[in-house]
Amino acid sequence: MFKIMLIEDDTTLFQEIKERLSLWSYEVFGVKQFDKVMQEFAEAGPELVIIDIQLPKFDGFHWCRMIRAHSNVPIIFLSSRDHPMDMVMSMQLGADDFVQKPFHFDVLIAKIQAILRRTYNYNNEPTQLKTWRGAAVDYMKNTIANDEGTAELTKNEMFILTYLVERKNKIVSRDELIASLWNNEQFVSDNTLTVNVNRVRKKLESIGLDPYIETKVGRGYMATEEAGA
Template sequence: MFKILLIEDDQTLFHAIKERLEQWSYEAFGINDFNRVMQEFTEIKPDLVLIDIQLPKYDGFHWCRMIRGHSNVPIIFLSSRDHPTDMVMSMQLGADDFVQKPFHFDVLIAKIQAILRRVYNYSLEQSILKTWCDATIDFEKNTVTSTVGEIELTKNEMFILKILLEQKNKIVSRDHLINELWNDKRFVSDNTLTVNVNRLRKKLDELHLGSNIETKVGQGYMAIEEDIK
């Protein structure tokens, strides 16, 4: 049974989401003390986290930063705020998705199922290690290592890289990436994919590999392997 932590101070909404999650056989937890969010996160060890932006004491962005400092657990933001910068900020901080309130529960469940299926199933189907441009990619540890150093990727970033490498030196369409990542593109902003790819590139830049992920305008993205044969 997957454990889902809901960092939400609206008790009416929390109980409504908790009830729906339990109907789908998920184990749902809330925060008892918003001064001890990280302690409760550590104790619960959730498989996925839902975070509201507006919270007591510190906002959801703060807790996302804190969680990302310790874990790559999937994170979905829930917010009534509709400014584009909120979505961009959440993705830059390492969130996997953003759901605007009010939302239909079926949409939220679909997003949760897609992320859990991707994060906890795909690694079992892949070889643990892969070599790309003299760098070693560890799908189990979510790391990319080269002679320059090592970077750690989020689940979304690793999954994007995995899909691109499966079609190395070929264009992978944006629609294909969105469908693979989020299951149903009707529920996803096109900007969400752009932010995730840009974040992946920024991390790969630390290993001088960012330029090996090319944007093909109007088509999609391509992972370039040096010395094409």
């Protein structure tokens, strides 16, 4: 099930889009606070974002710019305005498509399916980006980046980080981590695991994320995330 973030302040339209997309087995969620869109985006980690242009606090262009600074997640704009420059600006900011209101739902669904298929199904590589604690974790580049900078990780370090992040707020035992590394032909011993985890923490420290990989004595490690993430 693909997760779609719908940034739309018209509650009637939001509910209608959510209900229609749910029929296609998409998980749709909205924004609780329109001044904290990036925080909610980072916590949810959607596979696609749909943004209205006219929004409270900041417009859709602002949030598209902010998302693009951290993620390559597909973005579709919605707009009731018919000015050609809206579409031009959307594309220049990195949006993948633009849908004019009012629209036929079959058209919106077709666009969503095409973008998701192009972005995920036709790509045999793992999904490139994931957000954690407001940072973009890039599996392909072996980096994690936020407003404080970018940290480059080795293959083993990235595997450890992503394995923990994908199981955020859950304790992962050392034995489970070692077994997973071996299963992926990345061979580490118990001592080497400790060294790698310490290196991950050191690199996370450089961008202010060190405290969020916790050691649970006698049990393993845990990547923490805010409640509700």
